[in-house]
Amino acid sequence: METGRDLMEAVGERCGHCSGRSVSICNVIDDADLPALVAESSRVIVPSGRCFIEEGCAADHFYVLTGGRAKLFNLMVDGRRQIIGFAELGDFLGLASSDAYAFTAEALGDVTLCRFSHSSIERLVERFPRLRGRLQKEASSELVKMQSRLMLLGRKTARERLATFLIEQARPCCVYAEQWRNENGPMTLPLPMSRMDIADYLGLTIETVSRTFSLFKREGLISTKGASSVTLLALGNLADIANGLE
Amino acid sequence: METGRDLMEAVGERCGHCSGRSVSICNVIDDADLPALVAESSRVIVPSGRCFIEEGCAADHFYVLTGGRAKLFNLMVDGRRQIIGFAELGDFLGLASSDAYAFTAEALGDVTLCRFSHSSIERLVERFPRLRGRLQKEASSELVKMQSRLMLLGRKTARERLATFLIEQARPCCVYAEQWRNENGPMTLPLPMSRMDIADYLGLTIETVSRTFSLFKREGLISTKGASSVTLLALGNLADIANGLE
DNA sequence: CGATTGTTTGATATATATCAATAACCGTGG
């Protein structure tokens, strides 16, 4: 912890208190090893809307997201889409076991990435032994998150889904530093994704998402400024709704 | 591969061609090391209906399923249930990152398990280096399966969900040896889980599951003998339905 | 063999989807 250093720092970005949606490797790299790490990687800048990982394509590289956010999704032949998750600062993408990517990743706004050749992972893990444990740990925490998403999609109502989503967005990583100081008061969140994205994440339609937003507004649980900024006014109540308590 | 030996064999059971729903460690143990492995483990027999892992409880042990099948699920406070998956021969259970189990595991029929202390995993991985790679690989393949479950629960119709489920059950591991020889012909599967279990796995109600079974029967896609045995008569069609092609 | 539990089928209700019309937002160019 004390001697460690972020990969994010190694590639020029700072990591907050994020706990990585996918796989984060905070604090497993010693300062002395930074040059070696940087040598293995290349920086990539992806403009808004561009896909940098495509389902089914050869999984040549994996990425660490160092700026911006991305949506990860799967498609069915007829166009139905399920968003798997939203990647943020520090997340690992494209570490799938197989030789083809299992999902598509598209930049939500401009995104910066640190790219590694897929074959370099062996070298990296050998060189930075703590990295391995970290990868495992984060992979299994990712599995736990997936489990709660199954509950959300299989058993929760639209209200519960949106409340869950909003609570999820309220994690420190997603909120500006000044704002997550007083976690009890109102909390303003940016929502870089469209209503369509939220719908495809929650297994709903845009109309249902929109109506549920309006409902929450009428109930005084949230307020909005445009479609891409929410203020959570009653985190406790939202959490209760998210868990089916009211 | 050639020199390897199954953990399942080490604890007295044979592993078919299963590719492990959770985390399998087939073929990573050398014969010479078997005694050491057995020394670390203890056998457990769980009667039908008994929970051997409970969500929220201290994660002291992890298990390898060596006989029978189990259902893994999460509950909401009001009793809504989402089945995460059905564990089968060779699956690893309870390897969560945190110190509490993230789901409950209940025996579907009698189950035999090989139990390891959670603290022994470090020793095991050190002693059997190939185990580590295998664990990682299987964990990430588990993540891929989870992704397709998100699509199922978020975007598929009841028809598509049940077809997907039936196809899933038709993997070699679940079928008697004689039957998966001719993969093109009719394939008879045991369904050890109740309609309620299937419903909670697919995010539906028992009634909808039952009606969809009947529909498939009327369409000549399947036939049943009692509620716990299905014969798939048209795997291709079912696969098409599962993927939204008809 | 009856009693109990689980499954299937039927009738109806409802949450959410779909279709359709406004309304708000956003970038652009005057």
Next chain:
DNA sequence: CCACGGTTATTGATATATATCAAACAATCG
């Protein structure tokens, strides 16, 4: 800065897939 056009979001009316409620039926087990 404002007007404009296109996009995205909201709201409304209606349809529909699935849930819910209820009954008959089948399987299981003493």
